[in-house]
Amino acid sequence: MAYAIQGAIQQAAAAGLQNAGEFAAPKRLNHLKTLEAESIYILREAVAEFARPVMLYSIGKDSSVMLRLAQKAFFPAKFPFPLLHVDTSYKFPEMIAFRDSYTREIGADLIVHKNQEALDQGANPFALGTQKCCGLLKTKSLLDALTEGGFDAAFGGARRDEEKSRAKERIYSFRDSLGQWDPKNQRPELWNIFNSRLNKGESIRVFPLSNWTELDIWLYIHMENIPIVPLYFAREREVVLRGASIVPIYSQSDLLPGEKSQRISCRMRSLGCMPCTGAIRSEADTLPKIIRELLGFKRSERENRVIDHDEEGSMELKKREGYF
């Protein structure tokens, strides 16, 4: 793997990147390398200080970047914690296929957790509404998985530029014994000194990508040749137009009565659950095209995520309860 990356850096250098910028005088790290160095510092700090850390792996682009940073932080050793995927069972099939093949390829220890009880009772966003569905299949499931695993720290790929309430979150985000976030009473976080001390039952969510932006993530994926779910790349897909959303269709049974599918060139800007994540019309089938497209966007990345919009401050409410 390391050699493949070196190859990529040489390619980047050949493309006129001043020897990847890293050792050019005066000595200064380029922007992505600076972010990378900070994230690696955070990952190492948490692994050194917590008894049982775990990485929340959502299969999306941010998780892919976080995973690569974990590989870098502990090289030449393997990163010393498992990955946890909270599977709502509403994820896109491409996501699950990617999860299974990629984690196997890098030899990661993967835990998949479902709230089977809620699923058996037929939990779905159509019947319950997104608030309640997320509460059962994501938040509750996550908290159960963390408790079952005895994890005292969980890495998450959330970025502060994603959403207003995330902009308020510390890199080390303290959770009480019920997994709840108290935004008015966060621990002051000065310089790069993190307070990891906990009493029994309490935990910390650690966000190594706090200072990355959506653009940084894409540039880094490009620079580092990081594998991502093919849904991020545009191609013609079978979809149905449902309200303002473009919803990918996997079989005719996905259609509601009266709906008709059509083929549209589209892709996902961010990945979530199938019923709550829409595609965007796009021709961007390579990373440079995606990055160029991103620079022209007038609307935010989470706009296609229903859960952020069901009520003003809804992300904050979910986070208070323990959602990521």
Added chain:
Amino acid sequence: MSLHAANEQKDGFSTLLDHHLHKDMLRFTTAGSVDDGKSTLIGRLLHDSKSVYEDQLASVSKSRVNRSSGPIDFSLLTDGLRAEREQGITIDVAYRYFETPRRKFIIADTPGHEQYTRNMATGASTADLAVILIDATRGVLAQTRRHAYISSLLGIRNIVAAINKMDLLGYREDVFRRLYDDFLALAGQLNLENVVGIPISALEGGNLVNATDRMLWYQGPTLLEHLETVPVRSEVMQEAMRFPVQYVVRPDADFRGFAGRVASGTIRPGDAVMALPSQQKSRVRSIVTYDETAAEAFSPMSVTLTLEDEIDLSRGDMLVTPENPPTVASRLEAMVVWFDAEPLVPGRTYLIKHSVRTSRAKATAIDYRVNMNTLEQEPAYELKMNDIAAVQFEVAKPLFFDPYERNRTTGSFILIDPLSNATLGAAIIRAALPEAAGLDTDWNTPVAAEEKYRRHGHAPALVLVEGRPLVAQYLERALFAQGFEVALVSGEEVSAGRLGELLALSQSAGLVLIYSTNAISSAEKQALSGGAALRTIDLASMDLPADDEAAVSPAIAALQSLRIVAGPADAGEVN
């Protein structure tokens, strides 16, 4: 997995990539009193620099809350918490990211309420520049001074005095001049360098991104122009190598690597290094990263080092250059910003996290507190929330540090409550203090009284308390908590004839003797005047408040002059 980068059109895209990778980054914070318009300023800055997505703007404009006079309340773009929108104030630091063709920016939008000073300090700790807002209708306030002081303390080298709400005062030049002069006077007191004053209207957007024709008398840059062009200086002033060891990487018996982030200086294979605290020396064998075996590592890179020799080195230790090692000392003085409702009291033991090492430290004395109204030093026997003070600490294991102005990473620490685990305060290390008397005992020399005074950290004294036994009791407790060697003697316990002996003993032992009696008799008076060399503080002469608890404070304040303030010393330096 396919190589994404392969087979791409390289020409135009590589230029774009190059541009983004090598853009400068400026981290800045906003500060100022509540309602000075910080969130509005940032909302405006984001909006006018076209950094707000349409759907985010739409969600703000349809919000139930709008405290502005215009169609859009720009403060709602950053006030991300419900309580903030409802109360119309900023509670916690919000981090915002935006870029212009010239630079990338991270903004720490921090609260103005005194109650949330800790969050202001949080935002300021990583900033290169502070925008201090001054409401033109209210002028320089105590909170402005506090924030300017914290900015100076935390080593922020560029300050913008943004005189806001110029629209409310007819955009008058004399208003701006007067307030800017007030701020420059403050900046002079605080040794703040590189201060620039800009008259603005956050509400109207005047001089934020675009110049305004309402203030043609102002010829300087707009706020954004200044942010885009102000030189960004590296926060590390020191070139001496410091490498705190975060984690030992040990995949198998053949590899033992020390993972960490270079705090300062440059490391190359072959360099001589010294491990602290063991003082063992070795050389760097290799610099290992996932991408390559690197030829050098410098701040702020995260790397893994292997060494030529098997030496004693683990997490929390530090590799340094042997030619220019940090100070190693267990007694030190630091400036503390106190965050917690529970006060800092000398004599208490806290946990401190310094770089990647956690240890126990006792606060041994408060040298002084800074009065935020006058910026003068005043005595204090405890630190309340938001107080800023010079505090002496004694650390259980010696700390390896550099003064903060030379190295932010090795010159700072946080204080943690050992029970609740709350982060209680932030500390900026100034200097080592002389070690307490060591074990190098000279058996032939009698112990001089001055040696005892030095160890106690104060001179002896006699405190006379007449007719207020509770004040005497409270005073003993308060002095004890502050680390004074203190004894309380009641007039009923000692006959006047033996007072002289007691005074002599107190003086030789270095005690603060509190003598509490109902009324001083003439015999007592005579005996007490015999102890001429002992400094006497008569509370009766002090016009104390009638309330017993309230009376303690001024008495304590008067006693601070007994302290022997230790100057910076080179004691404990590693040779």
